[in-house]
Amino acid sequence: MTVTEGGTANLTCRVEYNDNTSLQWSNPAQQTLFFGDKKALRDNRIELVHASWSELTISISDVTLSDEGMYTCSLFTMPVRTAKAYLTVLGVPEKPEIDGLMKPAMEGDHITLTCITQGSKPAADLRWFRNEKEIKGAKEVNASGKTFTVRSSLQLHVDRNDDGVAYTCKVDHVALTQTPQQATEVLEVHYAPRVEIIHSLAVPQEGQYLKLECMSKGNPPPDPVMWTKDGGELPDLDRMIVEGRELTFTSLNKTDNGTYRCEASNHLGTSSAEYVLYVYDVPTTLPPSTTPPLHPIPPDPTALLGTHASDPTVTGNRDPNAVGQHGTDHALIGGVVAVVVFVTLCLIIVLGRYLARHKVWQTYIHYDLPNVNKSTLRKWGSNCSLQCNALNP
Incomplete structure (x- = not known):
């Protein structure tokens, strides 16, 4: 038994x-x-x-x-x-212990976590989990009298994605009829910040309300953040309100155009992002047009404005002026297209009348001047009508 x-x-x-x-x-x-x-x-x-x-x-x-x-x-x-x-x-295995954890670990560190359990008979099995997902470790078994000591090692190259991750070592054994023995350690990773600017308007116009939010992620948290414009301090603190990570414009105008920079830092480094603001004129309603309606391709609002970060991992830079200039030239383009259409129609009418007259002239020669030599007609050229009248009054 x-x-x-x-x-x-x-x-x-x-x-x-x-x-x-x-x-x-x-x-x-x-x-x-x-x-x-x-x-x-x-x-x-x-x-x-x-x-x-x-x-x-x-x-x-x-x-x-x-x-x-x-x-x-x-x-x-x-x-x-x-x-x-x-x-x-x-032999019932003892509760496992995890060794080798550094608190905090630094991004880029190489660490080895070791899980140890003693007193099992037969030898226990150790399993590693990263949060809820099982991962594989290196197992080692040593006999100690009638029982066994089991070790399992886990090699980690630490990055920011490991911050807050729970590493769990579970013991599986035939003597553990209920819940398995386990130990858990939560990894804390310190890393330099990364910054991104989120804006509330795709196409900012004069008089509108605009909010810029500086999203910074780092450990320790990079707080507070610093806002600047064109390399200097913010010029108008009455309309530009800084609250925590947010920069708010109560009423935009053309003087707000410029490059806004958000900077965050901790003891591991500094990161920044920039937002180029271009304030557009308020659009006016154009009078009805008598020309056929045109359907220009609407500008992509996401291409009007953008942020770019000094951190090489932040992408998506855009020139706010490129599409805006096309937007202001739509009326001019429509007028040019209308003129081209009108000139084309006039040319078609003139060409049609010319072809019609040419056909009538050929018929007139065929029936009224049957005895005239064709080579003679070709010599007459453009004076054919005068010559015809002279020969056949």
Whole structure:
């Protein structure tokens, strides 16, 4: 039978035919535990459960690894009859411990986490988890008497994505019938900040409200942030309000045009991002046009304005002036297209009339001057109408 360390083992011996001879239990060291209902070994953990001529049952509580082995039940007849039972004791692994964690770790560090558990029999299995996802470690098993010490190592190249991640080492073993033993460590990673500017308007116009938010991520948190315009201080603090990470313009005007810079830093470094602001005129309503309606391609608002960061990882820079100039030239482009269409129509009408007249002239020659030589007509050229009138009044 198999018993977990610390549990209770019940040993039962039965005989079908007995001539009133007592049964006896002895341990692996051949020490008599009970002879009939008489206790032979002074061990408070061993107790009599049931004794009769046909059965002898004893119990061993708080089983230890030293209790493992072959137990013998004997009936002292001639010859002596015996039956044997092997008791297997499972060693319960201790709660694991994680070593090698640096608090805090720095981005770019190489660290080794080691999970250790002792006292398992047979050898336990160790499993690593990054949050809820299982990852593989390097396992090592060493025997220590009847039990085993198991180690598992995990190699990490630390980056900012490891900040706040829980690394868990779980012990799987046959003696752990309920929840497995486990240990968890949360990794703290310090890294330099990265900055990005978020703006509330795609196409800022005069008189509008605009909010710029400086999104900075770093550990330790880079707080506060610093706003500048064109390399200097903000010029108009009455309309430009700085609250924490936000820069707010209550009413935009042309004097606000420029490059706004947000800068954040901690003890590991400094990062910044820039936003180029171009304030557009408020659009006016144009009078109805008599020309056919045109459908120019509308400008992409996301291309009008953008931010760019000094950090090489921040992308998406855009020139705010490029599309804005096209937007202001739409009326001029429409007028040019209308003129081109009108000139084209005039040319088509003139060409049509020319072709029609040419056809009539050919018919006139065919019916009214049948006797004129064709080579003579070709010599007349453009004066054909005059010559024809002279020959055939």
